[in-house]
Amino acid sequence: MTAPVTNGVVKGWCPDAWRPMMAGDGLLVRVRPPLGRLTRVQALGLCEAATRHGNGQIDATTRANLQIRGVREDSWRPLIDALLDLALIEPDPVREARANILVALEWCVGDDTHRVVEELRARLSELPDLPGKVGFAIDAGPTPVLRDAPADFRIERAMSGSLILRADGRDLGIPLSHGTEVDRLIALAHWFVDSGGRANKRMARHDALLPEWATATTPPAFAATALEPGPHPLGMALGLPFGRIAATALTRLLEAEPICAIRMTPWHVVICEADGPFQANPAEFITDPSSPVLHADACVGAPACPQATVETRALAHRLAPHVAGSLHVSGCAKGCARAAPADIVLTGRKGRYDLAYAARAGSLPAVTGLDAAQILAHFGAA
Numbered sequence: 001m002t003a004p005v006t007n008g009v010v011k012g013w014c015p016d017a018w019r020p021m022m023a024g025d026g027l028l029v030r031v032r033p034p035l036g037r038l039t040r041v042q043a044l045g046l047c048e049a050a051t052r053h054g055n056g057q058i059d060a061t062t063r064a065n066l067q068i069r070g071v072r073e074d075s076w077r078p079l080i081d082a083l084l085d086l087a088l089i090e091p092d093p094v095r096e097a098r099a100n101i102l103v104a105l106e107w108c109v110g111d112d113t114h115r116v117v118e119e120l121r122a123r124l125s126e127l128p129d130l131p132g133k134v135g136f137a138i139d140a141g142p143t144p145v146l147r148d149a150p151a152d153f154r155i156e157r158a159m160s161g162s163l164i165l166r167a168d169g170r171d172l173g174i175p176l177s178h179g180t181e182v183d184r185l186i187a188l189a190h191w192f193v194d195s196g197g198r199a200n201k202r203m204a205r206h207d208a209l210l211p212e213w214a215t216a217t218t219p220p221a222f223a224a225t226a227l228e229p230g231p232h233p234l235g236m237a238l239g240l241p242f243g244r245i246a247a248t249a250l251t252r253l254l255e256a257e258p259i260c261a262i263r264m265t266p267w268h269v270v271i272c273e274a275d276g277p278f279q280a281n282p283a284e285f286i287t288d289p290s291s292p293v294l295h296a297d298a299c300v301g302a303p304a305c306p307q308a309t310v311e312t313r314a315l316a317h318r319l320a321p322h323v324a325g326s327l328h329v330s331g332c333a334k335g336c337a338r339a340a341p342a343d344i345v346l347t348g349r350k351g352r353y354d355l356a357y358a359a360r361a362g363s364l365p366a367v368t369g370l371d372a373a374q375i376l377a378h379f380g381a382a
């Protein structure tokens with residue numbers, strides 16, 4: 001069986017393990033760990049699979065997924081078999097495509113987040129056929145933590161302490177009673193499709209009036225502060241520079257430290273569940289919450305992405321300490337690494353960079369046609 005490959009030019013399409021995307025460095029195979037968590041065995045198996053079948057590079061995405069890069073077409077099926085053996089992907093491609101679920105990271109077995117996610121995963125077949133990028137956030141801990149993460153439908157905590165269902169782009173949520181959360185979520189997904197949401201592709205762009213049964217009346221609770229690298233109640237939170245880690249480095253970490261599981265987050269930070277204290281500061285990860293690289297986003301850029309005409313991450317690494325605020329270096333106007341505006345944005349175009357301020361990738365630039373040396377000199381990083 002060969003991979004049903006698509007390239008990254010297709011808009012609104014979202015790759016997954018069963019529908020990999022062709023990138024400049026080979027196939028990109030996305031993995032959505034159930035509940036956003038990999039056991040130690042799964043994490044070690046994923047590293048081995050990424051090394052054997054890919055180029056050994058693993059990306060963490062803004063939807064808390066993992067991407068194995070550099071997979072050859074003849075390695076795709078063996079990689080899929082390895083991921084199935086590790087129970088990291090669904091055997092059914094339709095279910096895998098629908099399992100686009102962000103999970104509040106500090107869930108524990110039996111709490112509201114765990115209960116709702118498990119029920120939603122069991123009922124994926126009841127969802128309608130949604131546009132590829134539509135996703136869910138189950139953020140039912142004591143305080144919402146996924147507010148800045150991409151999701152079209154959220155179950156989150158209200159000020160009152162009860163749960164609400166909130167459609168993206170709406171300030172208020174629909175009150176939920178215990179045990180009906182997934183019924184309502186599925187019903188709202190069907191309303192989205194029936195009211196023409198497919199044409200708008202995302203909930204935030206779909207301004208149809210919510211149905212009468214889904215009157216939104218309730219504000220969500222205030223969001224928690226962002227997760228930072230450093231000691232965490234579950235173990236240790238570690239930053240991944242630009243969301244990338246080499247499988248060899250992750251394997252070394254798993255073998256050196258008392259890690260029993262890894263939880264993915266949408267912020268290029270992973271939480272290592274640990275049975276004891278860490279022995280050392282792992283060099284390939286960010287452990288300092290003041291590291292400027294944490295405020296920089298950069299997609300994979302050239303040569304790995306066929307859309308890119310410029311290098312991205314090395315430039316972002318050099319610039320980050322010299323930039324006040326957030327930095328986004330994007331290989332092209334698509335802006336995969338960051339949907340939100342950044343204080344400084346460099347967008348690749350025809351082998352040069354356009355510079356914009358307080359903007360998204362591809363926004364109207366203040367200066368066009370810069371090369372890397374000019375940018376470094378401009379920010380005092382030469």
Ligand code: SF4
Binds near residue numbers: 008308309337
């Ligand atoms: S933003 Fe970066 S990764 Fe996304 S398509 Fe453009 S060059 Fe490729």
